[in-house]
Amino acid sequence: MKRRLLAVLCAASMVFAMGTTAFAADEVKATGDEKIALITMDSIDQHWISLNEGAQEEAKELGVTVDFMSPNTKDDAQQIECVNNAVAGGYDAIMVAANGPDAISSALQEASDAGVKIVYVDSPANVDAAATFSTDNKAAGKTAGEEMIKTLKDAGVTSGKIGIINVNAATDSCVNREEGFRSAFDGTDFELMETQYGEGDAAKSQSIAENYITQGVVGIFGCNEGSTTGAGNAIKASGNDAIVGVGFDKSDAILNLIDDGYLHATMAQNPDVMGKEGVKAAVQAINGEDLGGEVTDTGVSVLTKDSAAE
Template structure:
């Protein structure tokens, strides 16, 4: 109506707004005793290198568990560079991670990064290898010493007390990898078996091959070789095969990666001590969630190992299909 007053129009608009406001749905209050919604956790993972199937499988375990838990996962690959890994951890800290997972390239070199996390109040979970210093909330690790003993006992049974064996090591700064070596050497000492050569090949296949080539030239008799990981074992296998000497020795690795399993099935590799990197990765994420929730976690979580040979290799499935 043209003659309607301005004050009357305001009254109508006010009633309309009141109606709209009252007609909006009211959010439901949480049920009594229901858990409060959890904020999204930002988890950082600094890995030494993904040029190793073991860590690629660990990555899958971490990613699967993070997805299931609704976690935002930030990753950094150091490509076997200790300085880059320290820088990677600093970068992840700047991005506001709630927990830091670290898979170190070197147990000593990672200490400054661990201490930096400590200074920031960010809990550290070390997955494999170990750290020589700083405060660690939890260490998730294979039972490396026992694994080394399993390899030693297998070799001792194959070669007898007169055997001559070779020991090829991971990088000497990888403390927990060296526990494999200690377990192996303890069995050799107990059985009176001579270790005629011991050299590091830094966990790499190509270096394992080069080291083994040099040892083959220096040693006329080699009955067995223990390598602290499968990559080096596969390199040593190639060197022995190229030299026409593979049949005179047994070669044992450590990890249980797919290429090693194939070599076992072919009868080229005698045995390997299998780890479960997929489960280790999952355990890292599960531990991180507990820490964010304020739960207590074990200081050390050991994932079991086992020794397999060519007869059992085909039945092993480390990662779900």
């Protein structure tokens, strides 16, 4: 079944790629001297690894250099250090997924003032950038909520408590996912509980989810990879697979939890597309093209066990 899940995901990505014109309308031409630093929230989650793989693939195609210089863990101070190191290292552009909109803004502004081009992938900060490539997180969060409501109603459940596990209160992408998710429940009889924060750590998120389960929740939403994995593991440990787990991102652990029935669905983003298009935009910006700060939605697919069986 896991192979079929992966096949469905690949097919969805192919449809996305075939149904969308290139984000950068003009052909990208590189000199080969361009140096780009890729700084994501951490270097461990498969989401960031996939984003880097997409970036490296495009870098090879264009003949430019992209160095993955992300911190080991989600930490503002480490991310700021990575930005400062990129400036000191003479990089022409920084592709960055900001931990939060404000924490690294000063470092990014200093980089921009020094002539370094900024391109956001996945999550922006409050500094002007050449372009942004990310999921429409609010819309995707609402889709996650609608998927949970439908699944619960199909099981005859029209009320009950819903737990929400987020990363923190600052990360722009995850805050928007939660906002979209909550909006889906407007006018329903479900009770959305106070959000708990697990810093994207699967073990911390599992503990949060286990606490929600003791309070009798009928559903749990995870806002990122670690949150989702923790929620699924808690549902598995509880032995109560009637609890509907819905989350974000795709990893081997999440795919296995969906396959085994402990998670119902995940919102599968396209981090490889973010990486590829981010590199193209960075090269264009380095070579003087004005991209107008455009924000591009890189798409999302709802991945369930049922979708693999279709």
